Amino acid sequence: MAAGPYNYSYIFKYIIIGDMGVGKSCLLHQFTEKKFMADCPHTIGVEFGTRIIEVSGQKIKLQIWDTAGQERFRAVTRSYYRGAAGALMVYDITRRSTYNHLSSWLTDARNLTNPNTVIFLIGNKSDLEAQRDVTYEEAKQFADENGLMFLECSAKTGDNVEDAFLDTAKKIYQNIQDGSLDLNAAESGVQHKPATPRSAISTDQAPSKEGCAC
């Protein structure tokens, strides 16, 4: 039923960062539209997309802010880290320079987000194995050293794209369950919709709606 996807319990805010041309917008497009955008124009400033996913039976709405990688937008995109629950840090496995810049992106992410923000490292363009310039092991080690989650994806084939977004959400959800993420605090990047709705009617409605949505 049409109302189904709207009944989400949480909103998680994500931000996608990384050098120009690593495929940030394509990843977002692949995730939200399940399509590969072949001639993706440069992002101007920031763009945003949403999708509702399910983690541990909870419907979660992801609000994903895709930032421009161009240096001239750095001052603008910097302002969007505020209040992100998840940060997807993307590099291009076929271009070593994008990998080398990760530490600067990571510094930004650490400084500008809250301490509980889940940072996920994504090596994009894994379909271009022949042109690989950064090995999986090397990036994995970098991720481990910095306590990041890591996957290699392909926005073109869609390989691992879902997992990257979902794993991040799972980790955030886990943080909420652990109590390490305080929902009541402003700008935690997570907004909770009360599980027990206020009005009596909603309670009446809830079971039937769920039945329909399954």
Add this chain to the structure above:
Amino acid sequence: MADKETSDVSSSQTSNPLSRKLNKILETRLDNDKEMLEALKALSTFFNENNLRTRRNLRGDIERRSLAINEEFLETFQVVKEQLDSVYGDVKAMNECCQDMTNRLKVAKEQTHDLINQTTQLQAESHKLQMKAQVADVFLAKFQLKPDEIKALRGDRSGALSQDFFQALARVKQIHNDCKVLLRTNHQTAGLEIMESMALHQETAFERLYRWTQNECRMLTGDSPDISPVLCQAMLALQDRPVLFRYSIDEFGTARRTAVVRGLIDALTRGGPGGTPRPIELYSHDPLRYVGDMLAWLHQAAASEKEHLQTVLKRCEPSDVQIQDALGHITEGVCRPFKVRVEQVLVSEQDAVTLYKLNNLLKFYHNTIGQIISTDAALLGTISEIQDLSHRMFFNSLNCHANKLLDKVELPPPDLGATASLTQTLDLLKEVLTCHDSSVVTIDDKRQDFKQILTSVLDPLIQMCSVSASRLNTVDMAAYMVNCLYLMQSAVALYEFTDTRQEMLQAQVEAHIDTLVNEQAAFVLNRVGLAHTYATIQQHQPKRGPLSSLDGMDTLTVKSAMNKFDSYLASPDSLVLPQCSIILSSRNRETVKKRSIDLICQAYQLMYDAICNPVNEYRDCQAIVPRTPDQVLKLLS
């Protein structure tokens, strides 16, 4: 066949009874005569003794036995007869009973005939009535609300809305519509009455629905509003009453507006959990960061609010205008706190570069947020007002700088290079143009801005240089201006959209270079003493006689001047004006040199032609001008 033959034989012997008897006995086949055997067998049971007496009594015995048997028969059948008689009696009694009953039934039938007729009539009537009742029921079911529906519409004390309410409401609407059919048939009174009552129901129901929706909307002031499916349904139902629908959206907008204002204030003053990310106001010392963070926050809030609005209205089909109006309403509240802060930043900011960056940032966000909210919205109006202000402040700052330049004009330095204020202003200009290079606004905006920036910086600069050069002599002034203009040119050359400016500057440079070239050539001719000669030749007209006869143009004077010129040719650098050697640009320096040489060569050519012309009556002209113009050109260049 044998029997036949036998009978044929016996017939012939019928005459003799004995023989007949004998024959009969002889013919008897005891084996075959079962009756006989049977009889004999029976006889054997009582005929035990074969003596005379018994033989004589045999017949009597048999007869006696037969009698006994018959008696026995009689006795037995007597019983049967009696029983049959009793059965007969019973059947007769039954028959009588039946007869009686038949009679009685007949009587009863005659008596009830009327009754049956009556019943049948009644039954038919009842059937008809039942039909009517059914029709009436169906009619009522179709055109009247059931009690529980009415109850659902009126609601209970808690004021909560249930699914039943919406179903009942839909039915009321349905009935109201169906009444139109009634009105078309000859049930108009019923139709009108039902319509009226349904309209009444509808009104009360909508009033209740509106109040509920209003209350529900008022509560949606959280960071992320919990928009229940019932609210969406309520909005859908309210769409039938455009006024109430609009009021409800307004109510929602007002609640969200409060939430957005609170959210902004929280982000400004409280920041994230445990202070990370830090509150935006902590960055108020860094205007770009401060304003940028606020704008980014507003951008995100606008996007989220649009989503919330779309969620509430997801079952309706709101027009874009409605959505945009509501969004405008929601985002209106943050305008003031935002505007106050940014204005403060802009007013207290002196640095033109920062102001310019702020202006670009505002322009960018006006564009970005404009993709979510329509440009009519108050927020965008505010942003564009602030952007105008920043634009004005920026040009104010530039003009201020320019005015200061003109107020206190410095004297040109002895080396005729740039003054401190020129260098400083050009640095500022470069910085402004550079930050535009890295800015985020569109090319068209850039072109427009550049024109204005260049005008407001370069025009006063040129004016300043002219004023400061006014006290110098011509050569100093030309050199100084060439230098100043060159510095401006090179400052601007790196950037886009400066072509027209560069051309203009180049034209001015050319003018000053012309001056320098003339001065340089005149200086050389003066120094070698050919100035008079040259001027005379230039003005000479043949009718005034040969040149050599004119005053100061005699062979000797000319020759001595030409000798001096020759020594100049040996070391051309000795007669370069000091001002020409301090031109900053080597290209301009070369141009001056080259063009002054050209000019000197032209002058020489003129003099050479005149002197070698026999009309002018110079004797031994080869001795006066030993070098051909070509040679002079070669020597000088």
